Amino acid sequence: MKCSNRMIATAYSYKKLSKDQQVFITLSEDLDACAKIITRHYQSTDASSSVYNPLKRPADLINFCESIGCKNTGTLLLNTNTKTVNAVFATASDATDYFAGILYFYVFLPANKTVTVRTTLSDITDNTPTNGDVYETKITSKAEGFYPVTIDLSVAPSEEIGTGWTGSTSGTTVKIEFEQTVAEEGEPEALTFGISSISFFDSTSDLEGNETIALSCLSGHDGDTTVDALEEACGRGGYDDESIAIEHTLTARQFTPNMIKLNPLIHKGVKSQSFAPFTKSFTVQEEGEYGVVHISDMFNEECGLLYVNIEDDCNITDSVMYRVNNPNLMNLNERQFQVMNNLQNPTLDIVGSKLYFNKEIVGKKVNITFPKTVEVTENYYATDEGINDRRAKMHYTRHLADGVAEVYTYNNILITSFPMGLQTSDNEFEFTISVQKDNNGKFYNVDRYNEAGLTL
Structure with a gap:
């Protein structure tokens, strides 16, 4: 019998792309306050002694995923042997922006203490204060270190001094007081407290720093890594590390509702009311020497979107009507109309707008395309301003036929086509993604695990 070797190396393949497979893209953007106080610049304190330590900086617990630069500053340390100790600060800023927003800061506490942090806000011209809002926060420390304090200024304060605090365009005084819990008939300890990085945010929406978008029902996920070769005249060649390019193309039919944020030009706005193009048929009514149509829900700020034609005219070209612009009523012919509203003429008292026509049009039906007022649930706008402020990561899983899965993580991607x-x-929908090096100099990471042995 002849000797033979019919064995081949064990091999496997990747499973086909499943319609249920998803790609996740995480967006993050540094959060920063609209007004800040560096506690080095305190106005007064009743501490027995105080010192500002610029190197004693709390960890950033808002930008905890990743941030560019240090958002937090040093700490004002207050030494005391009394039950309470306080420091007063001020910020010259427009308090009408954050009057109903968020106040956020860090306190440094000794270990194993229960402390009441009492925060008083008043106008920058009233540091006594005569009128202010007081918020109380109780903290029990387990170890010496920093503890975050968050105050929702849209919530009623624990106490109101005088008529309370009203935000002004001049600025705000902030008084922060520590009260240590002392046993009955006990004596206060000599302790050190600290205050750092006082920040004001306009609203909780300013703290929306991370978002994940899912793409699903994928019909294609293509990707290539290309590296140019270098030819040497003598000796061995090599790779041109300056030529490395990693690009992915994702084609998906379904996505989560926040998909629009993958567009690098898109930013979230604050509009609560806007318009939608809307077409409706009206019958022209008589009003004095004119025909008129009253559109009470017309969005007057959008004055350009307006198309009018006479519905029952057999000649489509002649049915089109033309707008005359003037804040006062004019003599109109049969092909003209005029829009009157409070925005165009402040002496008028009109809800929405009125469209005026020649009296010959009275009784006729007209089709009007106009900007109809709508309540905006979300507002976005496109701009190249801050285009590099947002960072993106991509995660997806490749499944092997033997039950092993590979999780790919790309920590720094650019979405180059939307x-x-x-x-x-x-x-x-097809997205093109360029893969860049992350802060550690890596393009991506692959983690393998056994799906068959995973506990669900």
């Missing part, structure tokens, strides 16, 4: 088109068939 789909905006629509089709009559099932809409597919």
